[in-house]
Amino acid sequence: MVSALLISVGAVSGISAFLALLMVIADATIANYGEVKITINKDKELDVKGGKPLLGTLMEEGIFIPSACGGRGSCGLCKVKVTEGAGQFLPTELPWLSEEERSNNIRLSCQLKVKNDMFIEIPEELFNVKEFRSRVSGLVDLTHDIKQVSLELIDPAEIEMVPGQFVQLQTPEYELTDEPVYRAYSVSSNTSDTRRIELEIRLVPNGICTTYVHNYLKEGDEVIFNGPYGDFHLRDTDREIIFIAGGSGMAPIKSILLGMVDENNPRRARYFFGARSKRDLFLTDKMKELEQKLPNFSFIPALSNPEPDDHWEGDTGLITDVVAEHMESGNNTEAYLCGSPGMIDACIKVLTDKGVPEELIYYDKFG
Amino acid sequence: MKQTPQMKKIQDNMRPGVLTLNGFLGTDTRDLVEILEEDAAEVRRLRTSHRAIAEKMSILRDQGMRGLGEFIDVEPHFEVRVDSVRGGIPSPFGDAGLLRKTNTTVRNRRLTREIVFTDVNIHLIGEHGFYEGRGSLFRLEPAELVEILEVETEKQQTDLPG
Numbered sequence: 007m008v009s010a011l012l013i014s015v016g017a018v019s020g021i022s023a024f025l026a027l028l029m030v031i032a033d034a035t036i037a038n039y040g041e042v043k044i045t046i047n048k049d050k051e052l053d054v055k056g057g058k059p060l061l062g063t064l065m066e067e068g069i070f071i072p073s074a075c076g077g078r079g080s081c082g083l084c085k086v087k088v089t090e091g092a093g094q095f096l097p098t099e100l101p102w103l104s105e106e107e108r109s110n111n112i113r114l115s116c117q118l119k120v121k122n123d124m125f126i127e128i129p130e131e132l133f134n135v136k137e138f139r140s141r142v143s144g145l146v147d148l149t150h151d152i153k154q155v156s157l158e159l160i161d162p163a164e165i166e167m168v169p170g171q172f173v174q175l176q177t178p179e180y181e182l183t184d185e186p187v188y189r190a191y192s193v194s195s196n197t198s199d200t201r202r203i204e205l206e207i208r209l210v211p212n213g214i215c216t217t218y219v220h221n222y223l224k225e226g227d228e229v230i231f232n233g234p235y236g237d238f239h240l241r242d243t244d245r246e247i248i249f250i251a252g253g254s255g256m257a258p259i260k261s262i263l264l265g266m267v268d269e270n271n272p273r274r275a276r277y278f279f280g281a282r283s284k285r286d287l288f289l290t291d292k293m294k295e296l297e298q299k300l301p302n303f304s305f306i307p308a309l310s311n312p313e314p315d316d317h318w319e320g321d322t323g324l325i326t327d328v329v330a331e332h333m334e335s336g337n338n339t340e341a342y343l344c345g346s347p348g349m350i351d352a353c354i355k356v357l358t359d360k361g362v363p364e365e366l367i368y369y370d371k372f373g
Numbered sequence: 374m375k376q377t378p379q380m381k382k383i384q385d386n387m388r389p390g391v392l393t394l395n396g397f398l399g400t401d402t403r404d405l406v407e408i409l410e411e412d413a414a415e416v417r418r419l420r421t422s423h424r425a426i427a428e429k430m431s432i433l434r435d436q437g438m439r440g441l442g443e444f445i446d447v448e449p450h451f452e453v454r455v456d457s458v459r460g461g462i463p464s465p466f467g468d469a470g471l472l473r474k475t476n477t478t479v480r481n482r483r484l485t486r487e488i489v490f491t492d493v494n495i496h497l498i499g500e501h502g503f504y505e506g507r508g509s510l511f512r513l514e515p516a517e518l519v520e521i522l523e524v525e526t527e528k529q530q531t532d533l534p535g
Contacts, residue, residue, distance in 0.1 A: 079392070081459065081460035081461075082460060082461060082471065083459070083460065101463040101470060101471050102461075102463075102471065182395070182510070183394060183395070185394075187394060189458075189459075190459055208456075210456070210458055210476060211476050211478060211489040212476075212489065212510045212511060213458065214394065214395075252441060252442045252443060253442055253443070253456070255442075280441060280442075280443060281443060282440070282443040282444050282445075286443065310440065310443055310445065311444070311445070311446065324439070324440075324441055325441060326441065345441065345442050346441070346442040346455070346456050346457045347457055347473070348438045348441060348442070348455065348457075349441035349442050352441055
């Protein structure tokens with residue numbers, strides 16, 4: 007009796023699995039969705055071949071949606087509003103979408119296939135995103151685990167971007183990956199130099215892209231990236247500025263400061279930078295140089311655990327404590343933060359306690 | 374124990390390119406049930422439990438968070454750094470929503486040894502007794518975890534005075 011039941015359950019499961027497999031194969035090989043139309047922002051129309059994921063289809067048309075995993079469905083960044091033509095939510099999309107996003111027709115474009123005419127909405131600034139070929143013109147160890155990568159643009163030869171934005175760097179196939187993957191990194195250089203960019207990349211344990219950059223990338227190598235992305239940029243106001251960062255969070259803040267130098271920006275600005283000991287500090291000479299060029303700017307590095315050999319005479323303690331100690335009232339202040347989610351959350355608390363309105367705290371969370 | 378259809382579905386989620394680029398199985402060709410059973414036997418041999426290991430990982434991760442992305446001293450002789458990268462990863466068991474891509478690095482100064490684990494590891498070990506397959510980039514050996522993180526074992530518990 008039990009064995010008969012098990013055999014029938016097994017048979018049904020087997021047939022179901024076989025049929026599912028047939029459907030997948032048929033979808034990939036036989037199904038022909040023909041030409042379909044994608045209407046973007048009720049304005050721009052694209053005639054495309056149906057059957058591929060929306061992310062890749064848009065990429066082939068030169069429209070890049072931010073995606074840190076190269077379309078594998080493991081970063082959840084490539085969200086797009088699809089008002090018509092999307093069909094049911096897929097199981098692979100659901101973990102990434104909140105209830106609110108689902109009710110607003112937000113979809114994961116790397117998972118959603120274009121099978122019929124579609125109406126989508128994307129931010130206008132994404133039309134400015136392009137794919138770039140570049141060459142590595144410099145690799146500098148800033149600390150024991152942060153490397154500065156300089157890239158000279160080949161094609162297109164120039165990039166227009168705002169200080170504080172990021173690009174997505176492609177890691178080609180190598181020992182840790184059998185296909186190209188993309189990861190997002192903030193640009194650290196002066197964006198007025200449109201022919202090159204610099205990135206500051208911290209080695210992440212087992213990280214596919216960071217391991218490639220630290221252990222495999224060489225000067226002269228060709229590198230592909232796309233961008234620019236992001237809305238982390240200096241707001242045009244008269245308020246005092248507080249910058250807070252640690253580690254590779256230095257990158258977008260440095261780019262913003264270089265932009266301020268270009269504009270002769272007279273605003274009062276203080277930059278709090280946290281590190282554990284002197285070996286984790288970098289670009290302090292560059293920051294001193296910026297203090298000379300920006301009359302109302304000061305750089306305040308703080309070490310949480312200086313070594314005796316460091317002979318450190320600057321601020322000590324966690325960066326949040328140092329900010330709290332230095333800051334007076336934050337009523338006429340806005341803040342720019344870059345770091346891990348834990349660091350950002352702790353800094354927001356300190357800043358709001360000091361009276362900085364939460365809506366004037368801008369951040370680039372790594373997480 | 375035999376691999377159930379449910380277990381097979383979970384193992385399919387663990388393959389490269391399904392939830393993550395490299396998957397959770399590495400070069401391991403064993404059934405998921407065998408992987409779980411062998412690691413469970415190892416944990417029993419070490420006289421501890423998956424939950425105790427995951428709990429120690431969580432405690433060190435939470436204390437390391439205070440370092441705001443830099444290494445911080447944690448009693449009695451650990452240095453811990455917690456850092457995050459963009460994005461998240463769903464559990465292949467389909468039970469935890471999205472887990473942050475957070476790495477915790479623990480240095481044991483007494484042993485001069487170091488281990489790195491993720492929030493995904495903590496969840497998979499604590500809830501499912503899964504340490505990832507052999508050859509996986511994020512595979513953790515139970516014995517190394519117990520030794521480097523100084524997870525309390527039954528023997529140590531019974532050795533404690535009254």
